[in-house]
Amino acid sequence: MAARTSAFALLVALLSGCAAMTESECRSADWYQIGYRDADPYGLRPQFFLYEHQCRAWVQASEADYMRGWVDGYREWNTRVSGSECCGPP
Numbered sequence: 729m730a731a732r733t734s735a736f737a738l739l740v741a742l743l744s745g746c747a748a749m750t751e752s753e754c755r756s757a758d759w760y761q762i763g764y765r766d767a768d769p770y771g772l773r774p775q776f777f778l779y780e781h782q783c784r785a786w787v788q789a790s791e792a793d794y795m796r797g798w799v800d801g802y803r804e805w806n807t808r809v810s811g812s813e814c815c816g817p818p
Contacts, residue, residue: 748782749779749782749783751785751786754779754782754783754786754787754789755786755787757779757783757787757789758793759779759789759790759791759793759794759797760793760794760796760797761797762779762794762797763776763793763794763795763796763797763798763799763800763801764797764798764800764801765797765801766798766801767797767798767799767800767801767802767804767805768800768801768802768804768805768808769805770805771802771805771806771809774794774795774798776789776791776794776795776798779794
């Protein structure tokens with residue numbers, strides 16, 4: 729049962745990373761929150777370049793904001809998974 733739940737969570741995480749952002753989503757994006765969301769709850773690797781590519785026609789995505797959010801989210805995820813504080817990205 730745990731393996732099935734883990735496989736489902738991984739599938740959802742992978743599919744969510746493939747979803748294209750619309751123009752309005754790109755224009756109103758909170759890059760910090762997007763980075764945080766990618767790292768916590770699933771511990772995904774940074775996907776900034778995917779968003780940068782999807783939004784390039786409308787806005788310049790903020791890599792600094794995204795990575796700050798990702799580091800904070802990854803720290804939360806790592807703490808929850810391992811039960812200890814994390815120093816930063818892998």
